[in-house]
Amino acid sequence: MDAEKKTVGQDEETLPSLVSFFRLREAHEAQEALFHQHQCCLVDRELDQALLLLKQYRAQILRHMRDEEEILLPLYEKGQILPGGQGNYFVQEHRKLLDFLDRIKDAMEVLALAEGDAWYRALFTVLDLETTFKNIGEHHEAREEKFLFPGLDALVPREARLGILKRCKSLAL
Ligand SMILES: [Fe+2]
Numbered sequence: 001m002d003a004e005k006k007t008v009g010q011d012e013e014t015l016p017s018l019v020s021f022f023r024l025r026e027a028h029e030a031q032e033a034l035f036h037q038h039q040c041c042l043v044d045r046e047l048d049q050a051l052l053l054l055k056q057y058r059a060q061i062l063r064h065m066r067d068e069e070e071i072l073l074p075l076y077e078k079g080q081i082l083p084g085g086q087g088n089y090f091v092q093e094h095r096k097l098l099d100f101l102d103r104i105k106d107a108m109e110v111l112a113l114a115e116g117d118a119w120y121r122a123l124f125t126v127l128d129l130e131t132t133f134k135n136i137g138e139h140h141e142a143r144e145e146k147f148l149f150p151g152l153d154a155l156v157p158r159e160a161r162l163g164i165l166k167r168c169k170s171l172a173l
C-alpha cells in the first residue's frame, strides 16, 4: 500500500513535464542552442565551423518538422481546431523556414569569398537574414504553444502521450 502511494505521489510530481506535449519545447530549446553556436562561430570568423553547425541545425529542425508533420499534425487535426490553428499553417511555416535556411546558406557562400569592406557587407546580409529567420521561428513556436501542444493535450489521453512523444526523433526520450 505504501509503495503504491509512493508511486502515485511520484507520478503526480512529474506528471506535467512527462506527459504533456509541451515537452516538445525541449526540441525547440536544443535547436535554439545549436543556432546560437552557429552565430557565435559566424561573428568569430570561423566560417567552416559556422557552416557545419548550420548544416547540423538544418538536419535537426528537419527531423523535428517531420515529427510534427508525420506524427503530431495528423493527430491534432482529428481534434477541434481553433481559428488560426489550422494544421496547414504550421506546414507552410516549416517550408518558409527551410527556404530561409537555403537563403542563409547562399549568403554564407558569398561571405566565404568576400574580402575587406565587402566581407562586412556580406556578414550583415547573413545576420539580417538570420534575424528575420529567428523572428519567423519564434512566431511559429509561439503558435505551436498556443494551438498545437494544448490541442494535442486536450485530444490525447495522458496514458497515450508518452508513447507518442517517444516516437518523435527530435526528442531524446
Ligand atoms: Fe513546427
Ligand SMILES: [Fe+2]
Pocket: 024, 028, 064, 068, 141, 144
Ligand atoms: Fe515545433
